[in-house]
Amino acid sequence: MSKPTARIKDIAEKANVSTGTVDRVLHDRGRVADDVRQRVLKIARELDYKPNLLARALVSNKTYLIAALMPDPTVAIYWQAPLDGISKAEEELGQYGLHVTQFIFDPYDAESFSRAADKVAASTFDGLLIAPIFYRQSLAYFNKWKRQGIPFVLINTHIPDYEPLMYIGQDSYQSGLLAGKLLHYGCRGKATFVVAHIEEDVQNSSHLIHKEQGFKDYFSQHNLPETHRVLPVDLQGTARYTIAQQLDKLFEEAANVKGVFVTTSRVNVIAEYLQQKRMEHISLVGYDLLGRNVHYLETGVIDFLINQNPKGQGYWGIHGLADHLIFRKKNSPIKYLPLDIITKENLQYYTGADS
Amino acid sequence: MSKPTARIKDIAEKANVSTGTVDRVLHDRGRVADDVRQRVLKIARELDYKPNLLARALVSNKTYLIAALMPDPTVAIYWQAPLDGISKAEEELGQYGLHVTQFIFDPYDAESFSRAADKVAASTFDGLLIAPIFYRQSLAYFNKWKRQGIPFVLINTHIPDYEPLMYIGQDSYQSGLLAGKLLHYGCRGKATFVVAHIEEDVQNSSHLIHKEQGFKDYFSQHNLPETHRVLPVDLQGTARYTIAQQLDKLFEEAANVKGVFVTTSRVNVIAEYLQQKRMEHISLVGYDLLGRNVHYLETGVIDFLINQNPKGQGYWGIHGLADHLIFRKKNSPIKYLPLDIITKENLQYYTGADS
DNA sequence: TTGTATGCGTTATCAC
DNA sequence: GTGATAACGCATACAA
Numbered sequence: 001m002s003k004p005t006a007r008i009k010d011i012a013e014k015a016n017v018s019t020g021t022v023d024r025v026l027h028d029r030g031r032v033a034d035d036v037r038q039r040v041l042k043i044a045r046e047l048d049y050k051p052n053l054l055a056r057a058l059v060s061n062k063t064y065l066i067a068a069l070m071p072d073p074t075v076a077i078y079w080q081a082p083l084d085g086i087s088k089a090e091e092e093l094g095q096y097g098l099h100v101t102q103f104i105f106d107p108y109d110a111e112s113f114s115r116a117a118d119k120v121a122a123s124t125f126d127g128l129l130i131a132p133i134f135y136r137q138s139l140a141y142f143n144k145w146k147r148q149g150i151p152f153v154l155i156n157t158h159i160p161d162y163e164p165l166m167y168i169g170q171d172s173y174q175s176g177l178l179a180g181k182l183l184h185y186g187c188r189g190k191a192t193f194v195v196a197h198i199e200e201d202v203q204n205s206s207h208l209i210h211k212e213q214g215f216k217d218y219f220s221q222h223n224l225p226e227t228h229r230v231l232p233v234d235l236q237g238t239a240r241y242t243i244a245q246q247l248d249k250l251f252e253e254a255a256n257v258k259g260v261f262v263t264t265s266r267v268n269v270i271a272e273y274l275q276q277k278r279m280e281h282i283s284l285v286g287y288d289l290l291g292r293n294v295h296y297l298e299t300g301v302i303d304f305l306i307n308q309n310p311k312g313q314g315y316w317g318i319h320g321l322a323d324h325l326i327f328r329k330k331n332s333p334i335k336y337l338p339l340d341i342i343t344k345e346n347l348q349y350y351t352g353a354d355s
Numbered sequence: 356m357s358k359p360t361a362r363i364k365d366i367a368e369k370a371n372v373s374t375g376t377v378d379r380v381l382h383d384r385g386r387v388a389d390d391v392r393q394r395v396l397k398i399a400r401e402l403d404y405k406p407n408l409l410a411r412a413l414v415s416n417k418t419y420l421i422a423a424l425m426p427d428p429t430v431a432i433y434w435q436a437p438l439d440g441i442s443k444a445e446e447e448l449g450q451y452g453l454h455v456t457q458f459i460f461d462p463y464d465a466e467s468f469s470r471a472a473d474k475v476a477a478s479t480f481d482g483l484l485i486a487p488i489f490y491r492q493s494l495a496y497f498n499k500w501k502r503q504g505i506p507f508v509l510i511n512t513h514i515p516d517y518e519p520l521m522y523i524g525q526d527s528y529q530s531g532l533l534a535g536k537l538l539h540y541g542c543r544g545k546a547t548f549v550v551a552h553i554e555e556d557v558q559n560s561s562h563l564i565h566k567e568q569g570f571k572d573y574f575s576q577h578n579l580p581e582t583h584r585v586l587p588v589d590l591q592g593t594a595r596y597t598i599a600q601q602l603d604k605l606f607e608e609a610a611n612v613k614g615v616f617v618t619t620s621r622v623n624v625i626a627e628y629l630q631q632k633r634m635e636h637i638s639l640v641g642y643d644l645l646g647r648n649v650h651y652l653e654t655g656v657i658d659f660l661i662n663q664n665p666k667g668q669g670y671w672g673i674h675g676l677a678d679h680l681i682f683r684k685k686n687s688p689i690k691y692l693p694l695d696i697i698t699k700e701n702l703q704y705y706t707g708a709d710s
Numbered sequence: 711t712t713g714t715a716t717g718c719g720t721t722a723t724c725a726c
Numbered sequence: 727g728t729g730a731t732a733a734c735g736c737a738t739a740c741a742a
Contacts, residue, residue, distance in 0.1 A: 007718095007719060007720085008719070008720065019719095019720085019721095020721095020722090023721065023722085027721090051719085051720075052718090052719050052720070054718090054719080054720090055718075055720045055721085056719080056720055057720095058720075059719080059721050060720085060721070
């Protein structure tokens with residue numbers, strides 16, 4: 001069964017050539033007689049040759065420079081987790097010569113993104129990890145990097161136009177479906193469910209639209225629209241009306257609201273409101289394990305959080321790059337991370353150091 | 356920031372000794388002058404020396420033999436997943452000289468376990484992975500292996516008596532709490548919830564008792580015992596009464612049953628019953644993504660499955676052994692795997708090839 | 711008690 | 727076109 005794995009030397013001996021020649025055909029560097037090439041390939045296949053990754057990484061003493069183009073976590077705390085994941089991966093892979101340089105931009109300022117991308121483009125990197133939250137601004141850079149042959153991995157937001165090496169993130173539509181299931185399971189009688197977008201530019205964020213659509217489709221797929229009404233609302237604090245005031249109005253006008261689905265990690269805004277108004281009986285589902293969300297999950301105001309696994313996005317993104325650059329392994333170009341359902345009772349397993 | 360990581364050679368030069376000497380002090384093989392030892396250690400610390408794991412694994416061309424002592428998956432399909440995880444880990448780590456030999460026993464026959472364990476004991480292995488589902492029979496072997504200094508990792512069932520290298524599995528009590536939450540969220544009015552143990556020797560399976568206790572405690576912790584009654588039942592098919600007949604009687608006598616919590620992967624037994632009797636409105640929670648369970652999850656009879664991540668148990672178990680034997684990394688002695696909540700809507704992310 | 715030499719499997723640089 | 731050979735960082739057998 002487990003023979004002591006064939007080495008280059010073994011196949012060289014069998015083919016009556018030197019290791020150098022074997023190496024050349026295995027790496028397609030040409031300059032080798034065709035009959036020899038065929039013979040070597042055949043024997044390699046017969047012996048089920050698999051390169052020893054250790055030796056390869058050891059000898060190629062190269063350092064791999066990665067640029068991470070990420071939003072500023074001090075502006076939107078959500079982005080801290082991906083950066084943590086990046087750091088964790090960097091620690092593990094530093095051993096293999098991989099190093100990450102971070103380029104931080106303001107998630108509310110498209111120009112800031114462009115400036116950061118310019119900086120990245122000005123240097124030479126072996127690979128890129130990008131959270132491309134500005135669609136239009138991203139395209140030109142992707143085009144350039146694609147032509148230069150610099151592999152880039154996208155996280156959080158998928159932009160397939162220029163075929164990234166990988167996309168790592170979640171399936172927004174599916175997570176909307178899931179949110180529908182969770183609220184419906186908690187209230188199977190007649191009810192109105194609110195879909196709340198909070199402080200978001202919904203029209204420019206296709207993933208929010210996908211979430212809303214998934215949520216709606218859950219009820220139509222299960223033939224529930226008669227009993228369960230879905231009410232999307234777009235909440236933005238303005239000078240005239242605070243979000244709390246808008247919510248007052250909403251709950252006054254909409255009858256029988258039994259649950260709220262918040263499409264982002266801002267679910268704590270609703271949680272705070274519900275707690276103040278002593279309306280904790282209303283079911284509440286949102287995203288991500290931010291400190292404030294966890295607090296309301298533990299006190300029972302939030303029923304479920306759907307984890308987008310932001311830390312894992314950073315972690316697996318860097319690993320995807322490493323697999324490509326260092327280990328020359330192929331990865332599937334799209335990696336949907338699980339939609340983890342988090343409650344107070346299983347929270348502890350998702351806040352730890354694991355990816 | 357990222358200096359080119361100090362090597363043994365570097366610290367040897369700084370200390371005016373040879374690499375051999377440095378190696379000796381680093382590996383505590385004695386036979387080195389005390390002043391030299393101090394000097395070397397100091398410099399190693401200053402340079403923040405970290406051994407290159409690649410080179411170490413490469414040079415120690417040793418093969419590591421692991422024995423996996425596991426229940427027969429053809430008898431209880433549940434055990435297929437851990438074996439898959441073991442195989443996956445073996446594939447990855449074969450590179451590093453690790454090989455796994457499987458010893459399969461009948462999960463319903465304690466003597467069969469002893470026979471398999473005898474076989475393991477008769478050979479020499481560098482490490483062991485064990486699913487110790489027979490407590491009493493296991494102890495003598497653990498004692499022996501402990502004295503011999505053979506590291507063993509336990510999965511699925513924790514037996515702390517002889518300090519395994521690691522335990523990998525789930526927190527049964529916590530998963531009972533979680534099941535309580537899920538059923539309660541789905542039915543907040545007055546209700547009776549059944550805790551069903553199916554075809555199990557409950558008295559000899561402490562983890563089932565822990566699950567039941569966790570479930571009960573959920574309701575007492577939330578001051579719900581007045582509205583929510585918990586009814587444990589032990590279902591075993593006998594010559595006189597089939598399980599279905601026992602269920603008939605149960606639902607006849609117990610009023611207002613709104614949910615059932617099955618403490619094992621046998622939840623499909625209840626699902627089949629509920630579907631036949633057209634009682635799908637009763638909430639149903641159980642364990643594990645077996646094919647039959649997944650079927651009832653998709654058809655909506657089962658509401659939630661709690662994933663014990665059996666594949667991950669095998670996978671991480673082997674990796675824990677490898678970390679110890681090959682990479683000489685320390686792992687925490689207990690690794691609780693997440694209690695994943697699975698519904699039809701997020702199922703797809705947990706059935707894939709990922710650990 | 712200490713230093714030197716060799717090899718692990720792969721890659722890269724030579725010379726032929 | 728091809729074949730030796732040195733090097734990556736570490737461990738170890740052996741010489742001093």
